[in-house]
Amino acid sequence: xxxxxxxYPYLAWMIIFIVAPLLIVAYFAFTDKTGAFxxxxxxxxxxxxxxxxxxxxxxxxxxxxxxxxxxxxxxxLSRTKVRTQRMLVMLVMLPMWxxxxxxxxxxxxxxxxxxxxxxxxxxxxxxxxxxxxxxxxVVLGMVYNYLPFMILPLxxxxxxxxxxxxxxxxxxxxSSMGVMRKVVLPLSVPGITSGITMVxxxxxxxxxxxxxxxxxxxxxxxxxxxxxxxxxxYNPHLGSAISLVLMVLILLCMSIFNQFDNEEAVLL
Amino acid sequence: xxxxxxxxxxxxxxxxxxxxxxxxxLTIHDNEFVTLLGPSGCGKTTxxxxxxxxxxxxxGDVFFEGKRINDVPPHKRMVNTVFQRYALFPHLNxxxxxxxxxxxxxxxKREIKSRVSxxxxxxxxxxxxxxxxxxxxxxxxxxxxxxxxxxxxxxVLLLDEPLGALDLKLRKDMQIELxxxxxxxxxxxxxxxHDQEEALTMSDTVVVMRDGVIQQxxxxxxxxxxxxxxxxxxxxxxxxxLEGMMYKDFLVQFAGADFECVDKGFGRMERVQVVIRPEDIxxxxxxxxxxxxxxxxxxxxxVHYEMVADGCGYKWLIHSTTAAEVGSVIGMRLDPEDIHIMxxxxxxx
Amino acid sequence: xxxxxxLYLGIVFFxxxxxxxxxxxxxxxxxxxxxxxxxxxxxxxxxxFHNEVILNSLWTTLSIALIAGVVSTILGTAxxxxxxxxxxxxxxxxxxxxxxxxxxxxxxxxxSLMLLFSFLAIPRGYLTxxxxxxxxxxxxxxxxxxxxxxxxxxxxYEAALDLGCSPRKAFFKAVVPQIMPGIMTGFLMALxxxxxxxxxxxxxxxxxxxxxxxxIYSMTRRRVSPEINALSTILFLAVLTVLLLINVKDAKIxxxxxxxxxxxx
Numbered sequence: 001x002x003x004x005x006x007x008y009p010y011l012a013w014m015i016i017f018i019v020a021p022l023l024i025v026a027y028f029a030f031t032d033k034t035g036a037f038x039x040x041x042x043x044x045x046x047x048x049x050x051x052x053x054x055x056x057x058x059x060x061x062x063x064x065x066x067x068x069x070x071x072x073x074x075x076x077l078s079r080t081k082v083r084t085q086r087m088l089v090m091l092v093m094l095p096m097w098x099x100x101x102x103x104x105x106x107x108x109x110x111x112x113x114x115x116x117x118x119x120x121x122x123x124x125x126x127x128x129x130x131x132x133x134x135x136x137x138v139v140l141g142m143v144y145n146y147l148p149f150m151i152l153p154l155x156x157x158x159x160x161x162x163x164x165x166x167x168x169x170x171x172x173x174x175s176s177m178g179v180m181r182k183v184v185l186p187l188s189v190p191g192i193t194s195g196i197t198m199v200x201x202x203x204x205x206x207x208x209x210x211x212x213x214x215x216x217x218x219x220x221x222x223x224x225x226x227x228x229x230x231x232x233x234y235n236p237h238l239g240s241a242i243s244l245v246l247m248v249l250i251l252l253c254m255s256i257f258n259q260f261d262n263e264e265a266v267l268l
Numbered sequence: 269x270x271x272x273x274x275x276x277x278x279x280x281x282x283x284x285x286x287x288x289x290x291x292x293x294l295t296i297h298d299n300e301f302v303t304l305l306g307p308s309g310c311g312k313t314t315x316x317x318x319x320x321x322x323x324x325x326x327x328g329d330v331f332f333e334g335k336r337i338n339d340v341p342p343h344k345r346m347v348n349t350v351f352q353r354y355a356l357f358p359h360l361n362x363x364x365x366x367x368x369x370x371x372x373x374x375x376x377k378r379e380i381k382s383r384v385s386x387x388x389x390x391x392x393x394x395x396x397x398x399x400x401x402x403x404x405x406x407x408x409x410x411x412x413x414x415x416x417x418x419x420x421x422x423x424v425l426l427l428d429e430p431l432g433a434l435d436l437k438l439r440k441d442m443q444i445e446l447x448x449x450x451x452x453x454x455x456x457x458x459x460x461x462h463d464q465e466e467a468l469t470m471s472d473t474v475v476v477m478r479d480g481v482i483q484q485x486x487x488x489x490x491x492x493x494x495x496x497x498x499x500x501x502x503x504x505x506x507x508x509x510l511e512g513m514m515y516k517d518f519l520v521q522f523a524g525a526d527f528e529c530v531d532k533g534f535g536r537m538e539r540v541q542v543v544i545r546p547e548d549i550x551x552x553x554x555x556x557x558x559x560x561x562x563x564x565x566x567x568x569x570x571v572h573y574e575m576v577a578d579g580c581g582y583k584w585l586i587h588s589t590t591a592a593e594v595g596s597v598i599g600m601r602l603d604p605e606d607i608h609i610m611x612x613x614x615x616x617x
Numbered sequence: 618x619x620x621x622x623x624l625y626l627g628i629v630f631f632x633x634x635x636x637x638x639x640x641x642x643x644x645x646x647x648x649x650x651x652x653x654x655x656x657x658x659x660x661x662x663x664x665x666f667h668n669e670v671i672l673n674s675l676w677t678t679l680s681i682a683l684i685a686g687v688v689s690t691i692l693g694t695a696x697x698x699x700x701x702x703x704x705x706x707x708x709x710x711x712x713x714x715x716x717x718x719x720x721x722x723x724x725x726x727x728x729s730l731m732l733l734f735s736f737l738a739i740p741r742g743y744l745t746x747x748x749x750x751x752x753x754x755x756x757x758x759x760x761x762x763x764x765x766x767x768x769x770x771x772x773x774y775e776a777a778l779d780l781g782c783s784p785r786k787a788f789f790k791a792v793v794p795q796i797m798p799g800i801m802t803g804f805l806m807a808l809x810x811x812x813x814x815x816x817x818x819x820x821x822x823x824x825x826x827x828x829x830x831x832x833i834y835s836m837t838r839r840r841v842s843p844e845i846n847a848l849s850t851i852l853f854l855a856v857l858t859v860l861l862l863i864n865v866k867d868a869k870i871x872x873x874x875x876x877x878x879x880x881x882x
Contacts, residue, residue: 007699010692010755011711017752018717021729024736073629076622086867088626090860095633097856099813099830102849105837106636109643109651116639116652147633164355167322170342171349172369172420178343182372186359205722208815212837222724229728229820236732243725250722 028240041241048224048242052249055220058135059203062142066150066199067192069143074154074191075184078161089155096148104141104212111137111213133215141209142199149198157191158184193258201250221246271298272334273456274319274424279328281314281480288314290480292328296424296458296473301450303459303467306477307503312460313352315477316426319458320349333423347424348417353433354409356401362388362412363397369420387419390449407438414449424456431466443469464504468492476500497610501543508549508585512542512609520609523580525558527602531609541610547572547587548606557599559584563592637853644846651843661847668844674832677743681828682811685750690804692751693758697799698792700759701766712763715756726753727820734821741823749821750811757810758803765799 032038077088095103110116111132121127131137161184169183207222214220221242228239274296281289289311296302304312317323318330321342329336337345348369356365364371366387370380388394391411401409410430417425430446431439447470450457461467467474468488476483476491476499484496495501498509512522517532522542534540554560561579573591577584577598584600592598647656665671700711718726730749731741739745773795777787793800815830822831836845 005699006695010696014714018714021733024732025729028732072625076626090864091630098853099833101815101830101833101837106640110636110639114652119652162355164351168351168355173343173372175343178372201722205724225724243728247725
């Protein structure tokens, strides 16, 4: 029993297909075409820092909007009757089951210059407005695609908050705002953290949403990586370098964020 | 003790079309320890939540010190609650849990500090201020819940089966503790339980409820000795309940024999129910008995023996400190004051 | 307050469903226009069912999902059992590494696997898709089986040994039934993620094998016919049906449980 762990096949798989590929990315990032060590790729990746900043900026805006929309929704969900709750949660999840390409495509048809919204505005003699191929459209696409990722963790943590704890706070003199601030908010911090992570990470690294809704003028860091591997700029060394930078950046963001989050939990 | 503090008038509450509290009237005085007692689903917790403001009655009025408070939200009522499973704030330590209500009132920091430590002293949790809630035992959490409510100096404290989650030994200790706290603070306690022993031990007044209707209100002695119907008799301790007939005042017939009793005011030949507590049946030699029976079983219960005797068309439950032998024939005697006559239940309704 | 929250729910759900509704409505539109209604037709559905590319990629998607689902469930369940009996240090290392594909942006997983395959000189196609899908599915299986193993009553395994089972038999007779819900959840998650995946497949697929999301992607690029709307509608209805079935089944289980409880009282 002891000698052969049933985990061995997986461990082998893990090393070959999870660890090794990441090491190869690192290897490519620090070598040139001949295989010689170089820092040129990393410094070249620096050229793209405006794009990187823009990606972070747009993803951060989308994450904040998701949080603002999702928080009250999750709270309302968690306090409705159990049977209604199950149905509503199902409704939140349903769009997630549709491929996000289709969902993003739907927004393309809505936002286009001769799309539904502009035709609707046209009825009142307004527009047409330039909605597609803007940064706003990219943020909208992110919010739309990733909103359920914010709602679900928030909901599942709030659902666990005992109703009698909320009643206890009311009993001790809290108004509904007070209950929110002093009880629900501090207890839902873990849900907020995982929601932010689950929205921010895919949003900052997306390349489809920006391509479909942002047009050519709103390339994000994901698009740049895509271009290095499957696009016209083919240069896997540079692509690996940018990927590495992105990964380090995300890890950095997350660890700073988690620290802040822990402190906050203690303070409250 | 004479000032009315809480008054419920014709309270009705419906849940999903089902009536859980029906035309309930209750007056609670200052400084009183009132217990709402009944089996689960009898409406006692709902009644408590009506007073706390968590349930608004579908009909009827709630008065607090003479003012109607139906529409006052929980956070503006002068009552505090100790919840069934404590409902402590898991993100706060003991001190902050107890200080919660005072901080909401924005009291001066020093005052909060002194009141919290005074309260923790009262419930025997001095030195536990910085502990997290998860690090406390059930009994300690219970004390925090009580302290958290009492520190606000409510006029009325509502307790919803506060000892239900504790083991027997701890429950007994906490019963005494709660009674002591109630007496030393002079706060009105309204206490919900399904444990009749708990109700009898602690209360000044016991309110027995069933199916949303009050069955009897009285002192523990009244409730135990003079149950108004078979339900109360059966719920408050074990008892023998027999069908009988009242010949006239002070004379009743049941189990095929006539007995003197202390009850009067029933109609002539009125059919009644008779309650006899198991500890009131005296075992005597067969010839001296008013009734006879054959001992069917004997169980040792620690303080007494619990026996079942079959005779005169009834299986009698008897508690006695001396055991009879299984299979032996015994005589049973009843004193007039041990025979409690009640109106028949169907008639009473 | 009640009304306000209902209104809020309504607005958010409108936001979530309006685009899908638009897709569905225009799948029945006669003209190719995506914004002007010219009349009802089912032509796009007919065309869709004659579209070889779509049908092929649908088949590829389903077969890959099934293979990846089964393989990753077996691999992952075995891994979870092994991991749970590891010592603390190695266990944490393995679990953290397992989290990597979940935490990392998908694009990174895709790119890194692409580099690995070109490094090993494996041509991109069906095989690479299967390997990639297994790789990102296994973590979900492990993470849904591990908690079940932790909750499991270990004495049941020992009791089975005590009653004469060999360790192997005891595992299948006593342990597997207890962690079955976790295994099923893991399998379903693997299926879902595999069917839905675009980003990773995008980097590891070649022209020889394409999954449905990749086909959809190339369709949206060309901005062509409402066939894509018809496809969306069918997929949406399929998902809706599955979810409703699960819901109905759940509701039945609930009802029976409540009945039983009522009977006990």
